[in-house]
Amino acid sequence: MTTTTHGGPDALGVPRWDFSTNANASGPCPSALAAVQRADARPYPDPSYTALRESLAAFHAVDAARIVLAGSASEFIGRFTAWVARNGGKQVWLPVLAYGDYAQAAQAWQFERVRDPARAHLAWLCEPSSPLGEVEPFARSVVASGAQVVLDRAYEPLRLSGRCGLEAAALRQVWQLWTPNKAMGLTGVRGAYAIAPERAVAQARALDQLAPSWPLGAHAVALLDAWVSPTAQDWLAQSLERLREWRASQRQLLTELDWTVLPGDANYFCAAPPRPLDAPALRAAGIKLRDTTSFGLPGHWRLGVLPPEAQAALGTALRRAEVFE
Known part of the structure; x- marks a missing residue:
């Protein structure tokens, strides 16, 4: 069977805090x-x-x-x-x-x-x-x-x-x-x-x-x-304003945690942690990120921009040493 790498739900179901997909986090429309x-x-x-x-x-x-x-x-x-x-x-x-x-x-x-x-x-x-x-x-x-x-x-x-x-x-x-x-x-x-x-x-x-x-x-x-x-187009335009605010705070969070955050124009961005992540441990905490190795960018993770509550959960998990290898 061919295995396709993708974000979103997995064998454990729908992640509580799913940073692994790029859907509009203000949605659904x-x-x-x-x-x-x-x-x-x-x-x-x-x-x-x-x-x-x-x-x-x-x-x-x-x-x-x-x-x-x-x-x-x-x-x-x-x-x-x-x-x-x-x-x-x-x-x-x-x-x-x-x-x-x-x-x-x-x-x-x-x-x-x-x-x-x-x-x-x-x-x-x-x-x-x-x-x-x-x-x-x-x-x-x-x-x-x-x-x-x-x-x-x-x-x-x-x-x-x-x-x-x-x-x-x-x-x-x-x-x-x-x-x-x-x-x-x-x-x-x-x-x-x-x-x-x-x-x-x-x-x-x-x-x-x-x-x-x-x-x-x-x-x-x-x-x-x-x-x-x-x-729908009016709703989309309004949602972009919220996403810009959320993106700024999410990038700041990771920067404060010593991640190397790459630039980008969309509702997602890539970043490299200060040391390798233990993805299963992070997933067990209800958080999923997207490993970018399949894109040709090993050592980095793509994160969709999520609301402040999700960012707080991410910050709490990343401050725990057990989510790093």
């Missing part, structure tokens, strides 16, 4: 949660998702034909990689530090990882990046490479500072992958979508044809519909 709870799961969704495509397209001011729906970001990553491979792709460019599903999908299709984006047929970008939450320094050269470029924007709605490293003209040249469940604080509802480049409508339809029937269930449709509503 009340209007999005209500929409999901009201969703009628008795009938099949419209297999073409006509109304949903149109609402997503209107939100992003693009043609509905450019919208590609996906069961999740991970499902899209696998499907997109398969599509590039089927069209002769053999080389992939990945950020030095990146979400493991990009490499996992590339490996499944026997792509060769290359350092020069000009040699790549497929390239993945993520801004704010994961695990660091920063701008991708090679983004512009990757866009200019001629590869099929996907910009993973999972954390763009949760950006707390800075701005995207790509201008509007560059964004129109890449595939943009969106997963609003994180911003809405409802990561258990799986659903995502991509916006195809301006002149890639035919490719978008080809990707649709590779998808299974009904990739989105009723609850995912409800979440994505709610995500683009003014009510």
Whole structure:
């Protein structure tokens, strides 16, 4: 059985204080949660998702034909990689530090990882990046490479500072992958979508044809519909103000405990403890962090920003010697 490294619940259940995921800790968004709870799961969704495509397209001011729906970001990553491979792709460019599903999908299709984006047929970008939450320094050269470029924007709605490293003209040249469940604080509802480049409508339809029937269930449709509503967007904007305050206090807490805290623009950041952590002991205390070794950053942990009560619990646990090896 393949083991996938991820944050969130584990064999012990849902952590009391879960710093290991990047969901909006102000959530769930009340209007999005209500929409999901009201969703009628008795009938099949419209297999073409006509109304949903149109609402997503209107939100992003693009043609509905450019919208590609996906069961999740991970499902899209696998499907997109398969599509590039089927069209002769053999080389992939990945950020030095990146979400493991990009490499996992590339490996499944026997792509060769290359350092020069000009040699790549497929390239993945993520801004704010994961695990660091920063701008991708090679983004512009990757866009200019001629590869099929996907910009993973999972954390763009949760950006707390800075701005995207790509201008509007560059964004129109890449595939943009969106997963609003994180911003809405409802990561258990799986659903995502991509916006195809301006002149890639035919490719978008080809990707649709590779998808299974009904990739989105009723609850995912409800979440994505709610995500683009003014009510949800107003709530999101207000939540970012709280997250900025919580991020500042959480970074200060770890700094005072002699952690090396790395910079970042999102609702999460990476930090290295003064000595190795005993993760099982910390988990037994109800606290879970995300080990960033699978991202390519050993010796560090990624921490989603949580409210003051969770931060107090983290501080108490870290002051106890038994959570260190």
